[in-house]
Amino acid sequence: MxxxxxxxxxxxxxxxxxxxxxxxxxxxxxxxxxxxxxxxxxxxxxxxxxxxxxxxxxxxxxxxxxxxxxxxxxxxxxxxxxxxxxxxxxxxxxxxxxxxxxxxxxxxxxxxxxxxxxxxxxxxxxxxxxxxxxxxxxxxxxxxxxxxxxxxxxxxxxxxxxxxxxxxxxxEVDDNTLRVLVNQCFETSDLGLRKAIYGELRDALFYSKNPEYIATLKAAREENQEKMREWAIAKPVTHAAA
Known part of the structure; x- marks a missing residue:
């Protein structure tokens, strides 16, 4: 250059x-x-x-x-x-x-x-x-x-x-990096609020990285799709005999 x-x-x-x-x-x-x-x-x-x-x-x-x-x-x-x-x-x-x-x-x-x-x-x-x-x-x-x-x-x-x-x-965000980020982005907030924000983000990041949680979400999504397909199938209308 x-x-x-x-x-x-x-x-x-x-x-x-x-x-x-x-x-x-x-x-x-x-x-x-x-x-x-x-x-x-x-x-x-x-x-x-x-x-x-x-x-x-x-x-x-x-x-x-x-x-x-x-x-x-x-x-x-x-x-x-x-x-x-x-x-x-x-x-x-x-x-x-x-x-x-x-x-x-x-x-x-x-x-x-x-x-x-x-x-x-x-x-x-x-x-x-x-x-x-x-x-x-x-x-x-x-x-x-x-x-x-x-x-x-x-x-x-x-x-x-x-x-x-x-x-x-x-x-790619580890626990220590998350702590530093929360403290940096919310440094004017009181300690209690910063801890609450950290706790919520920590749980969200844990679940986003957890293979078992991801597999559970995938299974639930597939189950819902299967139910939607069943509901979409037309069913014959029957009448009881007089």
Whole structure:
């Protein structure tokens, strides 16, 4: 990836020497946009690959996915609202506001770096929702600030972000990890409530991992399906003799 950015930087330097031919500028911008896309593709692949980092809690199912790439002349003060507008299809309310605020903070700092700098930041968060679901949120932010005067007339930076929300694979959550998660997610709640939440989640995780419990659920489901088939069979109507 570093070699790709270096090659594009050489291409950008030549643009200044050639006084910024329009076709070459467009090609350089497209190459940098593709570099950002490759970063996002690699990021998504690592999320899906549970063997990439065995110290992370792997995902079960991806629930929401959002990508944003733009060659922009926007400054750090309005990039947050721009991403918030783009993230509306991903989520609304506090989640969208949180992502926009995070993007504004992180990308604002990246945009403040010197020209020619390449900056990237990734984050990984595990949380527990009000119904006891354990979710995982992965974010990537990338920014490259152009130093070519020929390019700056068209765009100052290429900005990219990726947000992936997933359900965590609870089979990989051990008892100690669960205790830490509950304490972390509900640290402002009193100890009694935290213990109650932990107890409920502990039982739910135990049953989800217990082969006998899973087999019982499967048997009950098959029995119900068999009864439904019996009820669906038409039976002849008989009348008693007068």
């Amino acid at each position: 570093g070699a790709a950015v270096s090659a594009i930087r050489d291409q950008i330097d030549k643009i200044d020497d050639a006084k910024g031919k329009e076709a070459e500028i467009k090609e350089a911008l497209e190459n940098m946009r593709q570099t950002a896309q490759d970063l996002l593709d690699g990021f998504n692949e690592r999320i899906r690959n549970r063997d990439h980092d065995t110290h992370l809690i792997p995902i079960s199912k991806i629930l929401n996915h959002f990508e944003y790439i733009q060659c922009t002349s926007a400054n750090k003060d309005n990039i947050g609202p721009a991403i918030k507008d783009a993230v509306k299809d991903f989520s609304t309310g506090p989640v969208a506001d949180g992502i926009a605020n995070l993007a504004s903070s992180v990308i604002g700092k990246l945009l403040g770096e010197s020209g020619g700098s390449r900056q990237m930041q990734t984050r990984y968060t595990i949380s527990i929702d009000p119904l006891g679901g354990i979710s995982r949120l992965d974010t990537l932010f990338f920014c490259y600030n152009f130093e070519s005067e020929g390019l700056k007339k068209t765009a100052k930076s290429v900005v990219a972000c990726c947000v992936v929300k997933s359900s965590a694979d609870v089979k």
